[in-house]
Each structure stands twice: as structure tokens, then as C-alpha cells.
Amino acid sequence: MLAYIIRRVLYAFPIIMGVNLLTTVLFFYVNTPDDMARKILGEKNITQEAIENWKRDRGYDLPVFINTEEKGLAMITQTIFFQKSLPLLWFDFGRSDRNNIDIGREIQKRMWPSLSISLPMFIIGIMANLTFAMLIAFYRGTYLDIWGVVLCVIMMSISTLFYIIGGQYLLGKVLKLFPISGYDTGIYSIKFIILPVIIGVISTMGVGIRFYRTVFLEEINKDYIRTASAKGLSETRVLFKHALKNAMIPVLTNVVVSIPFLFYGSLIMEAFFAIPGLGSFTIDAIQAQDFAIVRSMVYLGSILYIVGLILTDISYTLVDPRIRLE
Amino acid sequence: MPVVLSTDLIVYFLVLLIIYCAFAVRKEGYLSIAWHQIRTNKLAMVSMFILFLYIGVALLDSIRWRDVVLDSEGRVMHKEDGSVIYSPQALSLLDRLLHDMRVNTEKTFSAPLATHLYVKETIELPDGTRIRDYPPLKYPGTHLLGTDKVGNDVLFSAIKGIRTGIVIGTGTTIIIIPFAILFGVLAGFYGGVVDDIIQYIYTTLSSIPSVLLIVAFMLIFGERGYQGGLITEEDIFFKIFVPNDRLFWLCVIMGITSWTDLCRLLRGETLKLREMDYVQAARAFGVSSLRIIYRHIVPNVMHIVLITFVLQFSGLVLAEAILSYIGIGVGPEMGSWGNMINTARLELSREPIVWWNLFAAFIFMFGLVLPANIFGDAVRDALDPRLRVR
Numbered sequence: 016m017l018a019y020i021i022r023r024v025l026y027a028f029p030i031i032m033g034v035n036l037l038t039t040v041l042f043f044y045v046n047t048p049d050d051m052a053r054k055i056l057g058e059k060n061i062t063q064e065a066i067e068n069w070k071r072d073r074g075y076d077l078p079v080f081i082n083t084e085e086k087g088l089a090m091i092t093q094t095i096f097f098q099k100s101l102p103l104l105w106f107d108f109g110r111s112d113r114n115n116i117d118i119g120r121e122i123q124k125r126m127w128p129s130l131s132i133s134l135p136m137f138i139i140g141i142m143a144n145l146t147f148a149m150l151i152a153f154y155r156g157t158y159l160d161i162w163g164v165v166l167c168v169i170m171m172s173i174s175t176l177f178y179i180i181g182g183q184y185l186l187g188k189v190l191k192l193f194p195i196s197g198y199d200t201g202i203y204s205i206k207f208i209i210l211p212v213i214i215g216v217i218s219t220m221g222v223g224i225r226f227y228r229t230v231f232l233e234e235i236n237k238d239y240i241r242t243a244s245a246k247g248l249s250e251t252r253v254l255f256k257h258a259l260k261n262a263m264i265p266v267l268t269n270v271v272v273s274i275p276f277l278f279y280g281s282l283i284m285e286a287f288f289a290i291p292g293l294g295s296f297t298i299d300a301i302q303a304q305d306f307a308i309v310r311s312m313v314y315l316g317s318i319l320y321i322v323g324l325i326l327t328d329i330s331y332t333l334v335d336p337r338i339r340l341e
Numbered sequence: 342m343p344v345v346l347s348t349d350l351i352v353y354f355l356v357l358l359i360i361y362c363a364f365a366v367r368k369e370g371y372l373s374i375a376w377h378q379i380r381t382n383k384l385a386m387v388s389m390f391i392l393f394l395y396i397g398v399a400l401l402d403s404i405r406w407r408d409v410v411l412d413s414e415g416r417v418m419h420k421e422d423g424s425v426i427y428s429p430q431a432l433s434l435l436d437r438l439l440h441d442m443r444v445n446t447e448k449t450f451s452a453p454l455a456t457h458l459y460v461k462e463t464i465e466l467p468d469g470t471r472i473r474d475y476p477p478l479k480y481p482g483t484h485l486l487g488t489d490k491v492g493n494d495v496l497f498s499a500i501k502g503i504r505t506g507i508v509i510g511t512g513t514t515i516i517i518i519p520f521a522i523l524f525g526v527l528a529g530f531y532g533g534v535v536d537d538i539i540q541y542i543y544t545t546l547s548s549i550p551s552v553l554l555i556v557a558f559m560l561i562f563g564e565r566g567y568q569g570g571l572i573t574e575e576d577i578f579f580k581i582f583v584p585n586d587r588l589f590w591l592c593v594i595m596g597i598t599s600w601t602d603l604c605r606l607l608r609g610e611t612l613k614l615r616e617m618d619y620v621q622a623a624r625a626f627g628v629s630s631l632r633i634i635y636r637h638i639v640p641n642v643m644h645i646v647l648i649t650f651v652l653q654f655s656g657l658v659l660a661e662a663i664l665s666y667i668g669i670g671v672g673p674e675m676g677s678w679g680n681m682i683n684t685a686r687l688e689l690s691r692e693p694i695v696w697w698n699l700f701a702a703f704i705f706m707f708g709l710v711l712p713a714n715i716f717g718d719a720v721r722d723a724l725d726p727r728l729r730v731r
Contacts, residue, residue, distance in 0.1 A: 033545035038557070046561040168718075172711040174659050176666060176682050177703055184689050282552055283663060298667060301556050309557055316550035 016332070020325065027321045034317045035100035039079065042306050043095055048075035054304050055113055073112065073307075074098055099310075108311040113303050118311045122293060128198060129280030129292030131208055136215040137277055140223065141270060143216055148227030153254055155232060164228070170221030178218035179287045186210055196289040211288045215281075227266065234262045263334050271327040275319035343406040344431040344572060345582050347589040351512035352403040352504070355396065358515075371644065375723035385719035388712030395709050398435065398500060399507035405433040407572070429571040435504075439497060445480040447492035453697050456481035487697040490684070499701040501676025506709055508588055509595070509661040510654040514603075517596035518646055521603040526638055528604075529611025530630070539608070543601040551598035552664075558594040559669045563587045568672020588671050591664070595657060603649045610642045644724040651717040655710045662706065678702040 042051075052066040052075075070076040075095060082093040091097055102109065108118035151163035187195035193210040234240065235258055243253045280294030289295070293312070300308035331338045366376035379385050407427040410418045418426045436443055450459035457475035464476050478484075486495040528539035546554075566587035567576050576583050614620060614637070623633050664670035665679025673680060685698035 029541065030545050030548055033541065034549055037545065037549070041557050041561065168714050169711065172655065172707055172714050173703075174662050174682075174706055174710075176662055176679075177699075180682070180686055180689065180699065188690070279550070282667065286667070297553070301560070302668065304560060306557075309553060313549055313553045313557070316553060317545075317548035320548040320550075 016329075020329070023325050023328070027325075030321060031104075031314075031317060032100075034314065035096070035103065038310050038313050039096045039100060042310055043075075043079045046306070048073075048095075051075070051112065051304075051306055073110075100314075103311070103314050108314075109307060111300070111305050112307045113305045118308055121296065122311070122315065125291060125293045125296050126278045126280075127292075128204075128290050129285065129294060130278055131204060132211050132215070132284060132288075132290055132292065133277040133280060135208065135212045137273070139212065140216045140219055144220060144223035144227050145266075147220070147224045148231055149254065149259070151224070152228055152231035152235065152258075153250070155235070164225065167221045167225040167228075170217075171225070172221075173218075175218045175283060178214050179283070182210065182214040182217070183287070186213070196287065198288075198290050207288070207290070211284050211290070215284060226269070227262075230262050230265045231258060233265075234258045237261075264331070267330050267334060268327060271330045272320070272323035274326060275322045276316075279316060279319060342409075342425075342427045343404075343581050344577065346403075346405075346567065347582075347584050347586045348508045348512060348592070349403040349405070351508055351515055351589075351592065352396075352399050354515060355507070355511045356400055359393075359396070371724070375720070378723040379719050382719050385716050388716040388719075391708065391712040392716060395503055396507055399504040401438065402433045402435040402501065402504040405431040405436075407431045429573065431572050435500070439500070441483075442494045442497040445483060445494065447478050447480070447484070447488045448476075449488070449490055449492055450695055451478055451484060451488045451492075453485060453487040454482055455484070455487065459487075459693075459695065486701045487695075489698050490688070495697055495701045498676055498681060499678070499705040502678040502681065502702070502705060503709070505588065505671055505675060505677045506658045506661065506706070509592060510658045510709075510713070511650075512589070512592040513595045513599065513657050514650045514653050516592055517600045517603065518650070521600055521607060522639060522642070522646065525604040525607025526611050526634055526642065529608040530615055530634055530638060532612075536608075539604070543604050546597065547601040552667075554598055555591075555594050555664065556667075556669050558597075559587075559591065559664075562590045562594075563669070566590055566672075569675025570672070588675065591661070591670060595660065599653060599657070603646070606645050606649065607642050610645055611638055614638050614641055648717075648721045648724055651713070651720045654717060655713040658706065658710055658713070678706045 048070050049066055052069045053061060056065060056069060067076065077093055077095050077098065079095050082090050085093045099109070106119060108122065110116060111118055111121075147163070151160045154160050183195050186192050187210060194207055195210070196207070198204055198207050231254075235254075240253060240258060243257050244250070248256075278293065280290075280292040280297075282294045282298050284290070285292045285294030286298050296308065297312050299305075300312070362372065366373045379389075407430070410426045410428050412418050420426055448458060451457070452459055455478065457477050459475070461473050462476050463471050464474055465471050484494050484496070486499065489495055489498065524539045524542070528536040566585045566589070567583050568587050572583060576585060578584060617637075620633060620637050623637060628636075661670055661677065662679035662682060665677045666683050668683075670679050671677045681698055681702040685695070685702065688695035688698060
């Protein structure tokens with residue numbers, strides 16, 4: 016098991032380097048540091064000297080991949096690719112292009128508000144989806160099932176934007192149950208968290224319930240369920256004791272991969288609800304065209320994805336003894 | 342003078358594809374079997390009809406030409422070198438059909454079918470007194486869904502959003518299909534190093550958060566593209582073609598981010614097909630690998646491509662709205678439901694509220710995505726043998 020995990024982490028290394036290579040090409044070749052400087056310093060009335068200064072301050076004046084002016088190892092080390100992507104391996108994100116803030120510290124600070132929204136959303140969402148899915152799987156073939164599925168299809172045809180706008184308007188403005196947006200420190204943030212969590216859960220219900228329903232139905236049609244029913248177990252017992260446990264395997268594939276991303280926050284939710292998390296950090300960076308932050312978030316995202324994949328594999332062995340990691 | 346955007350080509354291709362499918366279902370084959378099954382599903386047929394309506398509007402909105410510029414006496418204007426001057430506005434067939442809707446604008450907000458503006462103004466009466474009241478509209482009762490802040494007809498903006506939705510929903514997949522088939526089939530068929538390399542490429546791509554990849558790409562490529570509105574001479578190549586279209590770039594990058602799923606599916610299916618008896622037989626007869634891929638593998642994975650094509654559609658339309666909302670989707674002058682939602686959001690906090698903009702975007706989007714979901718499910722049920730058994 017340990018050997019497997021170590022090997023997976025080593026496998027992850029070329030992928031991470033690939034991501035870095037891609038972002039470097041995208042951000043430094045296609046979009047040159049000169050372009051960046053011009054965007055950040057303002058298009059007009061800018062001298063070449065100011066651009067050069069800006070680039071030197073940030074270390075963007077080096078060649079991208081190979082420095083022909085240096086000799087030996089320095090040919091590779093004195094480059095943007097080496098200088099900017101290697102520190103990422105030990106999570107040194109450097110400073111942002113625009114305000115010169117420490118990106119790493121900002122990420123540490125902002126992941127907690129993100130987590131405070133996404134964690135309850137994640138847990139309540141899974142529980143709600145599983146419950147409803149089991150309910151309509153329990154009454155499969157009846158009108159409840161048919162209309163449940165119809166409702167799911169309708170719900171998944173509505174854009175998240177409408178859920179958010181509608182929810183903010185109805186629950187926040189008309190009924191005045193919760194503040195429409197904002198955030199607070201510590202325990203006081205709860206009243207700001209409830210509304211986004213409710214909306215987030217509802218907006219994913221259509222897709223979620225339908226998915227879990229097919230998972231359950233697939234499991235229910237298997238032979239061992241028929242055996243369990245045939246030997247006289249009650250339907251509730253069959254469903255909860257046997258089907259639910261075995262349905263957890265496909266559920267896990269779907270769910271575990273997204274656990275690391277709970278830190279990552281959601282762009283749309285945080286923008287709408289003014290939550291100072293990583294999502295709004297990213298969206299601000301996008302709008303300010305701060306590529307250093309975007310680059311760091313790309314890197315962080317791919318790390319979290321790889322961690323998610325490894326966690327998924329490990330969780331398989333925990334729920335399914337037939338699977339062994341070699 | 343006709344003008345063709347690169348995204349127009351996508352719409353033309355889509356229409357050709359539908360015509361091809363219409364002929365293909367007449368012949369014997371799995372498409373015709375699937376079609377017979379879909380035809381029994383009334384809901385799917387209704388959905389298909391609605392989808393065709395949307396695609397028809399998108400097609401009308403993709404046939405465009407530039408008019409010649411006339412001087413005040415109605416003569417055709419010429420440049421110094423004798424060539425005819427064309428207007429920078431390439432109006433589509435749809436723009437011309439709905440000419441009244443496009444041109445009859447009001448001053449600002451007006452409610453659906455209202456006769457007066459939604460905002461009070463100081464009006465001077467004929468006897469010289471001034472009062473604050475709702476001024477009458479220039480075209481009372483004609484705006485079925487009211488007008489927006491600058492007085493444009495909301496129904497018209499919503500209709501203009503159709504083309505964007507269709508292009509994103511279909512173009513994205515159309516662009517990536519050749520690459521997905523190529524890489525997926527090669528990886529599955531040859532295995533070994535080829536498989537390793539292709540798997541490495543798609544794992545790397547899918548490990549990058551897709552929104553950020555789209556953002557980075559659009560910030561870099563999308564900015565110089567045609568964003569709707571006026572067309573400059575520099576944009577036009579060979580006198581009729583506009584290749585650098587922002588919407589096209591959006592399709593490309595959304596394709597790159599959604600490419601991995603299809604590629605992975607095709608690889609898995611090819612792995613299975615490779616071991617099939619008929620492939621083994623072909624190999625034993627000495628048929629070359631490329632010919633086996635062309636004759637036996639690719640035709641047998643096409644149903645997966647078709648299923649993915651229909652199933653991805655609704656998700657892509659929804660994603661476009663979100664991207665336009667963040668500000669990295671289509672340009673502000675190109676009609677899009679995301680842009681409509683973006684402006685309408687603030688109008689909800691007005692007193693009294695302006696709801697028709699949001700309502701129009703909602704109805705038009707829902708009207709496209711719901712049939713797409715229903716039809717997509719029907720197509721999957723009909724084409725996927727595994728599901729058909731049950």
C-alpha cells in the first residue's frame with residue numbers, strides 16, 4: 016500500500032511538470048512578459064524602459080527555457096521556466112504581478128472561507144442526493160419514480176446562475192431570511208454561509224439524484240439482491256443493508272476526487288455571495304489579469320486533482336476488499 | 342457581399358450533419374434501428390422538433406452579408422480605386438427578417454407589451470406645463486418581452502442568443518471529435534508507448550482546472566478576435582471569411598478541456614474491439630493496421646461519439662452562460678444569454694424590479710437545455726446496447 020502510494024506520487028511528478036510546461040508556454044510564449052507589463056502598467060504612454068524595469072523586478076527578463084548567455088547548468092537554471100516552476104514544488108508561489116502580495120500566504124488565508132462554504136455544501140449535498148435517490152429507487156416504477164426523474168431533468172436544465180439569482184432574490188430579498196451576500200469572521204459567518212449552502216445543494220440535486228438513482232437501480236437488479244429478497248428479508252433491509260453498501264463503490268469514484276477541491280472554492284458561488292475565499296481570489300485575478308495568481312491556482316488545482324485521484328484509489332481498498340493496490 | 346465567420350462554418354456543418362443523419366437512418370444499420378426506437382418516444386420527438394427550431398434560427402442567424410453603402414442620392418459609393426464600399430455591419434438573414442424588432446428601440450426600460458416607459462420622466466405638455474409621468478412609447482404594445490436599459494427589444498436579444506448557444510453546444514464537440522477519435526483509437530489500438538504518451542497528455546490536460554485553462558486561453562487568444570458588432574476590413578480574409586472569431590476560440594478551448602472524457606471512452610472501447618474475433622480475423626488475413634482501424638474500429642466507436650455529442654450539448658450551453666457571466670465568454674456585442682443574465686442581475690435590485698430580461702434569458706435557455714437533455718437521453722438509450730437490454 017505504502018509502496019503503491021509512493022509510486023503514484025512519483026508518477027504524478029511528470030504530470031505536474033507537464034502542467035508547468037503548458038502554463039509556461041501559455042503565459043510566457045504566447046503571451047509575452049512585454050504584453051503582461053503593458054497590460055498591468057497601462058497601454059498608453061509607457062516607455063520600453065519601464066517595461067524592462069517591471070520585468071526585471073519580477074524575474075521575467077530571463078529567457079523562457081534555455082539561457083544561451085550562461086554556461087553549464089546555469090543555462091537551464093537561469094530561465095523563467097526553472098525559476099518560476101521549480102519553487103512551486105515546495106509550494107512557494109512567489110508574489111503577484113499587480114499588488115506584489117505573497118500568493119502563498121493569501122492562499123492559506125483564503126482557503127478557510129472557501130472550505131466553510133464548500134464543506135457543508137458537500138456533506139449536505141451528498142446526504143440529500145443519496146436520500147432522495149434511495150427514496151425514488153425504493154418506489155421504482157411508480158409515479159413517484161417517474162415524476163422524480165422528470166423533476167430531476169427539469170432541475171438539471173436550469174443554469175446555476177438562475178438558482179443563485181432566484182435564491183438570493185426569494186430567500187434574501189423577499190423573505191429576508193438571510194443576508195444576500197457578505198462574510199464575517201469566526202462564528203458570525205454562519206448566517207452568511209446558510210444561503211449559499213442551500214442554493215449550492217439545490218442546484219446540484221438534479222444531476223446528483225439522477226446519477227445515484229441509476230447507481231442504485233443497477234445494484235438492485237443484481238442477483239445477490241434477489242437472493243436477499245428471496246430468503247425473506249424486508250425491502251428496507253435489502254435496500255439499506257445490502258444495496259447501499261455495494262452502491263458506495265461507484266459513488267466513491269464520483270465523490271472522493273472532489274474532496275481536495277473543497278479547499279479550492281467555487282468561482283461563481285464566491286463571486287455572487289462576496290465570500291473572501293480562493294474562488295473570488297481567482298476571479299479577481301482573472302479580471303485584473305494577474306497571471307502570477309492564475310498560474311499558481313492552475314498549479315494548485317492540478318495538485319489537488321492528483322491528490323484526489325490517489326485518494327480515490329485508496330478509498331477503493333477501504334470499501335472493496337476485492338481490490339488490492341499493488 | 343457575403344461574410345462567413347468561422348463559427349458560421351460550424352452551423353453549416355451541423356446542418357449538413359443532420360441532413361446526413363436523416364439519410365443514414367433510411368438505410369439499414371444501427372442508426373436506423375436507433376431511429377425507430379426514438380420515434381416511439383413522443384417526448385423525444387417533441388424535443389427534437391424544438392431543437393430543430395433552435396437550429397433553424399441559428400442557421401438563419403449564420404447567413405450574413407454586407408450591404409453596399411449608398412450615398413444620399415441612393416447611388417452605390419465607390420472607393421478611390423473603384424471598388425465598392427461595403428458597410429461594416431454584416432447583418433444576418435435573421436436580422437433582416439426581424440428588422441422591425443431590431444430597429445424599433447425605445448429610450449430605456451419598458452415592461453412587456455407596455456404602452457408607456459417604465460421610468461418616470463419630465464414631460465412637457467402641449468400647453469407648456471411640465472409634469473413627471475411615464476412617457477408614452479414610440480412603438481407601444483409591440484415589445485412582447487419589454488425593452489432593456491438602452492431600449493433594445495428583449496425578445497430580439499434573447500433570439501440572438503440562440504446562435505451562440507447552438508454554436509457552443511455543438512461546435513465544441515465538432516471541433517474535438519477528429520482529435521478524440523484519432524488519439525483515443527490510436528491509444529487503444531496500438532497500446533504500449535503510444536498509449537502511454539496519449540494517456541499522459543490527457544491526464545495532464547484534465548488535471549488543470551478547466552475554468553482556469555479556459556480563462557488563460559481566452560485572455561490570450563480571445564482578445565484579438567471578432568466579438569460581434571462591426572467588422573473591420575482587417576478581420577476579413579479573401580473578402581468573405583472572418584477566421585479570428587472569439588466565439589470560435591471559446592469552442593476550441595472548451596473542446597480541449599472536454600476532450601479528455603471522449604478520448605478516454607474511445608480508448609476503452611477500442612481496447613475491447615481490438616480483441617474481437619473479426620478484428621483478429623482481419624489481422625490474420627494480413628489487413629494493414631490502418632485499414633483495420635478505418636474499416637472495423639472507427640465505425641464501431643461512432644455510436645459513442647454520437648452519444649457524447651448529444652449528451653455534452655446541454656452542459657456546454659450552461660457553461661457558456663457562466664463563462665460569459667465571468668466575462669471571458671463571448672463579446673458583449675454578440676448576443677448571449679450569459680451576457681443577458683449578467684446585466685439583468687442588477688436589475689432585480691431596482692425598485693420596482695425589472696424581471697423580463699432575466700425571464701427571457703431563462704425561458705430561452707431552459708427551452709433549449711431541457712429538450713436537449715430529454716433528446717440526449719433518448720439517443721443514449723437507443724444507441725447504447727447495454728442500456729437497451731434492460
